[in-house]
Amino acid sequence: MLPGLDEDQLRVLGEVGQAWARVSDDADLRRHELPVDPDLGGFPSAEDIGPDRFGRMVRVATLGTATAPEEAVPSSGAARAAYRVRHALIGAPLKSTAVTRERMRKLVALPVLSADALSSVAYGPEAMLAVLVLAGTAGLGWTTPIAAAIAFLMLAVGVSYRQTIRAYPHGGGSYIVAGDNLGRVPGLVAAAGLMTDYILTVAVSIASGVAAITSALPSLSPYTVPIGAGVIALLLVGNLRGLRQAGALFAAPTYAFIIAMFVLVGVGLSDAAGRDFHATPTPHLNATEGVGVLLVMRAFASGSTAMTGIEAISNAVPAFQPTEWRNARTTLTWMICLLITLFAGVTALARLDGVVPRSGETVLSQLAHRSFGSGPMYVFTQIATAAVLLLAANTAYNDFPRVLFLLARDGHAPRLFLRLGDRLAFSNGIGVLSVAAAVVFVAFSGNTASLIPLYAVGVFLAFTLSQAGMVLHWWRLRDRHWRKSLFFNATGCVLSALVFVTAGITKFTSGAWVAILAVGLFLLVTTRIHHHYEEVRAALRLHPQAIEVPASPESPPHEECDPPAPPPEPPPPPAATSAVTAGAEPVVNGTVREDEESPEEIRNLSIVPISTLDLAGMRALAYAASLRQPVLALHLSPGEAEADRFRGYWHVWGDHLPLEVLVTPYRATVAPLVHYIEALHEQQPQLTLTIVVPEIVTRRRRYRLLHSRTASRLQRALRTLPKIVVTNVPYHV
Template sequence: MRKVVALPVLSADALSSVAYGPEALLAVLVLGGTAGLAYSVPVALAIVLLMLAVGLSYRQTIRAYPRGGGSYIVATDNLGRIPGLVAAAGLMTDYILTVAVSVSSGMAAVTSALPGLSGDVVPIGVLVIAVLLAGNLRGVRQAGALFAAPTYAFITAVVSLVAFGLYDAAGRGFEPVAHPPLHAVEGVGLLLVMRAFASGSTAMTGIEAISNAVPAFKPVAWRNARTTLSWMIGLLIALFAGTVAMVHLEGVVPRSDETVLSQLAHRSFGSGGMYVFTQAATALVLLLAANTAYNDFPRVLFLLARDSHAPRIFLRLGDRLAFSNGIIVLSVAAALVYVAFDGDTATLIPLYAVGVFLAFTLSQSGMVVHWWRGRERHWRKSLGFNATGAVLSALVFITAGITKFTEGAWLAILVVGLFLLATTRIHRHYARVAEALRLRPQQIEIPSRTIAPLAGGESRPAREAGDAGGAEVTGSTEVVGSTGAGSAGAPESTESTGSTGSTESTESTGSTESTRDAEPEESPEEIRHLSVVALDSLHRASMRALAYAASLQQPVLALHVSPSDEDAEEFRADWLLWGDHLPLRIIVSPYRAIVTPLISYVESLHHQRPDLTITVIIPEIVVRHWWHRVLHSRLAGRLRRALRPLPKIVVTTVPFHVPDGRST
């Protein structure tokens, strides 16, 4: 992206927080009455200093991590696995609440202009989340002027509002307008001021978005990212400080039926077109801010799954090249939170601050360790910036955790703890499975003599299977490109199970003449076989599947899908060590799709050699407990459903039972 596009797209989350950050600050101070509101300007100045410090800190992060340095990556690299998981927990809590808070604030902007909708805030908000879910599952992307326009419109609206307000205030010598009479319900003390500081600091959410997305910039990416971050921080400070200044000068206080920004817009613009424009821009930018979480949340889940801390289904891209499973989880979680808190922004804010500043603290602490270890050029200056950011972020996190504990912060802290427990247990399970699957030379007898070679050196079915992949066979392995989508359908099928696995034939049971002609085999002598063994990697389960295929004494073809050329070369190296006596085909699928390339390849085999009965053999990990099943692939079932329309295709699974932890 160019900077002019990247700025609004990646800053939407941070800049839109101006719509609720100042109001969250005032909503706490107003509890102290007139004396409490007197602290609004000093607290706002403290938040501005925090914005500046954290912004400068993330400039150092961009320089150190030019390929993108989110809190999870930085904390894991420099502080270790557990701090990295805690940072991920804070990030994911932040993203869920970004959706809930942005939608609730957007609805508040709408109901301020259209009070008649105030009773339908919850169902309309859930509908908005459903629309975001549907749009992102369809592959909607933040790109170009379409997504840049709402952010620029919001900036224009707030700048105009502040400019008109300051011009009006200048006419009266910047004398503040008296606010309505207030009755204090709490004493003004350090605790109240700290709570206001923690609430107002939520205006900083989304600051790290640019450091996450450095590779999305045009070259030189890291330099353009730093420039864009500087512009974002400058705009955020200007909009936040300007809004708080206008609140002070106009004597505005928070109201339950109208947002602070709406009150300011009414005073500056009346109820005309500019007021409508301000409210519409606010609602749109908040929805865009909610949509940014749909890009970041699934990516964090992807990173966790890549490191075996989350179910591996989150590695998979959907048909529209979006992380569909992560998008669904985010939508469901955000909708539940939104409904549980009745779409009320004020009650959601205490949960928000904890996750945001927990991630900030660990990210900046990780950068301190990074500079200390590397001692690169200007490392002392960078370390100083990051240390300042870490200390201030930790201060806000502790303040929010203590002062807002009973208001809902306890729930955010509990979620972080449960997340840490779940991810470590998942990692432990995957580690146990990996140990059980690890190849041990003294325990493995490599299958051999499974193909009766022709005079040309390779059996006809296997050789022609390789040709069907679109490449000339020059050796025992061949890399071919990813192919298109497979067919779908569900005619009748038969299934049989045995002691070595479960087998389902996709042969139709219909009695029409065309079906009998397509599948004439009624005796064993009429069936000609080719076994295709689908391998994700080489381990004991794979070797058992290869051994099962070899035991059938029919031609065997090994098939592997790799997400990149590098992974393909790594698998090839393993294959040369463990299984080079069998023909191998490798399909490179750069979007991490597994099922579609497999289906397409098997279809190509079937169409080239319709006389063959193709048996697709899949290793299956069998775990002892039901709650572990979601951690493993259901590839066989998906292949069966997709391949049913093709005659003479058999899908069989060869189970590998993983012992539980007590017996290993």
């Protein structure tokens, strides 16, 4: 995360350090004169702690002896009501928590990471049949060859993603693979396809889940849209609370669905065997189209939506138990075998039983009715189907914010998507996904058939670019077995491109244009955001003429922070008492006194949180040093490597101010900073702590959301602590 400094910047940094040396005292003396001990230990690493049984939330020790203050309750009625509603829905902020990785066994990872792919069996075959039925009985005759082609496509793409896992053992989604091998723009296009896929995954999965419910309870059909919107709201609240995939809890619905599908296919094929596999005649169909190449291509593209979610395992390789990449490949193989078997079984059963799509009841529900009647097994099948579809929607809530995080890390999305919320979830990304999915779901009235045309475009665009990137990767690497790997990825690339082009052409007027337009707009916006960040980065580069330094040496007037005796003054009248006396206790009955009435009574320590040594950071350091009070620079680092790199830059500058580097591997910024300030306050309650925060201020209003407001967030977090001052030093660009 720390921007690197090139040789020219290092040279300028050294020159700036020489200018500071002319107005600075000895660094060791300044550290000795600090009124606190800045070394408070550190947070435990993510590898040293484990998640609780049903999530990833774990308690970790705070720094020093600090205890988090109680959260302030707003005083006004409306604000208090909003505060209570927020706490009831989302929960109280987690002060001393961290997010750690959840290591999964293969038997747990299979249902958790395969829910999206396996659940597509509930709507993929139906989407294919919904196109073929337009040509009547003649069109349905193409069911078997098209299903066979889709099954081969599943196998080819699955095998190609096995090669991706081998090449990217630490996780390689389409954005990473395409960006690394094809360049920035293809990577952004792949990310656009992925994010479109995740939004539609939520919309389509919920639409299909609600369809499973209304098929069993037809009286609920008029309430499809409200039910679906309510489910999205529940997913939003649940994910904002920080609920995450937790092995056994989320594995049950997927395994229940797999069992239900195998029983359904087994019973159906057994019944068909009793009649020598003679197909049951379909209901009378009025053909509205003739059988042609365009119809077959449309059916192939619609049925291929059963492949959504295949890349989830390649994204989550680090979540597996060691050896991660080997376990991930094994799990991917199991998933592909299950997906092909269930897809082929449901399609064959629909063909043998003469089932065609009809309004008011899904194909899966019709098959279950034929095999189980309306008994308990039918109810179990519908419940399992609805549950796994909702779980598939929740999978997008884990992946969509992560892609936004990666885009923000690379400067293609606002940095607010780097931020963890109060419950240690990527709240901003979760909110964007919920709003986008709700808009799509409501706009298409929760109709799965209307949403499917949008689906295939984004999915197979990401597949195509990912596999094309892998082809180039193997061509450049040429290690052992590179020809075999290149062949598998090239096959997956060609077939995925075929589906993408087919879907784009045949379903353009049916809604595919929306997905294509969304990809274009996404590329435009992310490119503009990256251009702005590049302009800001250029404006913040170090220049000797633009560097501010303190005008005079900063000499802390007092080494101790106990209040000195007040200057001589006339004695008070006998009946009066002095409001402030020398040696008065700073803490009375557990409460820090805030009754300083003169500048001499205030003892101050300036803390400068600094992420990088650029013009904004150097200006904040110069401002803090000019106050002629002790100054402590604080750098938060996500790992030891970055911490060492920053210490090296600090040494090149000249180590003119005391520096404390805090390693906090939890991706959060404000929470660890608040913990550190709380610990310093606990160490010296009578000390006034001034937090000097560098802040970028853009002259154009539309760019303001692209920069964090750390100062305001610190003010909200620290307002309950006495003697804490938060100020920002603006740098205008």
